Amino acid sequence: MTKPLLEIAANSLTSALAAQAGGADRVELCTGLELGGLTPSAAQIAQVRERLSIPVYVLIRPRAGDFLYSDDELATMQHDIETCLSLGCDGVVFGMLDAAGRVDMARCRPLLSAAGGMGVTFHRAFDMARNVTEALEDVVTLGAERVLTSGGATTATAGAATIRALVEQAAGRIAVMPGAGIHAANIADLAQVSGATEFHASAKASLPSGMQWTNLRLPDMAGGEIRTDEQEVRALVRALAASR
Numbered sequence: 001m002t003k004p005l006l007e008i009a010a011n012s013l014t015s016a017l018a019a020q021a022g023g024a025d026r027v028e029l030c031t032g033l034e035l036g037g038l039t040p041s042a043a044q045i046a047q048v049r050e051r052l053s054i055p056v057y058v059l060i061r062p063r064a065g066d067f068l069y070s071d072d073e074l075a076t077m078q079h080d081i082e083t084c085l086s087l088g089c090d091g092v093v094f095g096m097l098d099a100a101g102r103v104d105m106a107r108c109r110p111l112l113s114a115a116g117g118m119g120v121t122f123h124r125a126f127d128m129a130r131n132v133t134e135a136l137e138d139v140v141t142l143g144a145e146r147v148l149t150s151g152g153a154t155t156a157t158a159g160a161a162t163i164r165a166l167v168e169q170a171a172g173r174i175a176v177m178p179g180a181g182i183h184a185a186n187i188a189d190l191a192q193v194s195g196a197t198e199f200h201a202s203a204k205a206s207l208p209s210g211m212q213w214t215n216l217r218l219p220d221m222a223g224g225e226i227r228t229d230e231q232e233v234r235a236l237v238r239a240l241a242a243s244r
Contacts, residue, residue, distance in 0.1 A: 002197045004240045007057075007177065008233055009037065009202040015228035016048045016056070019203070022233025027052060028093055028121075030059035033202060033226055036124075037061055042083050055090035057121060060111070067097045067125035074107055081114040091118045093148070095125025103129060103138035112142055120144045124179065127152045136166055139174065146175035148200055155181030156190055163194040184235035188243035201236055205229040 007026040008019035011033045019027050029048050030037035037059045040048075049056050060080050062073045069077070074096075081092050092115055098104040103122075112120060122144045129135035132152055139147050149166065151159020156178035167176045178190055179200030187199060209224040216222065 004191060004244065005198045006233075006236055006240055007198065007200045008228060009033065009059075009179075009200065009204075010048075010228050011037075011040075011204075011226060013044060013047045013051065015204075016052055018228040018230040019233055020052055020054050022203070022228075022230040023237035024054065024233055026055040026057060026090075028057045028059055028200065030061075032064070033204060035064040038064065039077075039080050042087070045084060045089065046087050049087050049089055055119075057091035057093050057119065058084045058089050059123070060084075060092050060094040061123070067095055067128060068099055069096055069107070074110075077111060078114045081111055081118075085114070085116050085118055089118060091115075091120060091145075093121040093123045095123040097125055097128060101128065101130035103135050103142070105138055105142065108142055112144070119146075121177070122147045124148050124150065132162065132166065133169065136169055136174070136176075140170070144174065146177050146198060148177050148179045150178065150180035153180075156194075157181060157186050160190055160193045163196060167195045182236075184232060184239045187236055188239045191240060191243040199236075199240065203228050203232040203236060205232065 005025045008024040009028045010016040010019050016027045031040045032038035038061050060077050062076045096104040096108050122139045126147050126149050150156045151162030153159030163178050170176050175198050177198040177200050178196050182201040204226050207224045214222045
């Protein structure tokens with residue numbers, strides 16, 4: 001039986017180190033988790049790659065919102081991928097759709113090419129596709145090694161039946177990795193129902209601000225930090241191991 005793999009979405013160097021310490025198999029480095037994830041800075045990518053011994057994949061997403069990108073945004077994504085390659089990252093994570101809701105094959109191909117020898121995950125743009133069965137075949141054709149999906153539902157547990165169908169359709173040609181709303185209390189059941197062997201979680205916790213004085217007229221700037229919780233990662237690893 002294949003050992004299940006846990007990927008943690010980490011939004012900082014501190015979070016990435018916590019993910020590694022907790023036993024994660026891989027990190028997806030991003031920023032702006034509250035926006036669904038955005039591309040981190042080159043400096044942050046370099047720091048994380050230098051400090052981690054587990055594989056580091058970097059999210060390539062230039063803005064929040066939909067996955068229909070302009071030529072300028074496409075150029076930005078390509079440059080970000082080239083930066084990741086130069087910094088020794090293991091892989092990148094991106095996705096792109098056309099206006100009709102199909103995988104934009106023509107515009108994804110130069111990004112695959114820019115990735116060189118790095119691995120490629122097609123992210124949850126997949127869940128916004130008009131037909132996930134067709135979208136999976138397109139992603140396989142592109143040559144990505146995995147697709148991140150909630151089965152088109154709000155959470156992976158809600159979309160578990162669709163994820164299982166995608167795993168069966170993939171038939172080993174590509175990994176189907178459930179993500180969205182996964183935590184220690186449901187990952188074992190999801191593993192059994194979905195048949196997946198890779199799982200994506202954020203294991204995030206909200207930390208209170210350490211500020212002793214706050215300008216309460218600016219509440220949006222008064223919050224604390226969102227960070228990967230090492231103990232939650234450990235709990236996910238234990239639960240996933242018990243599901244085998």
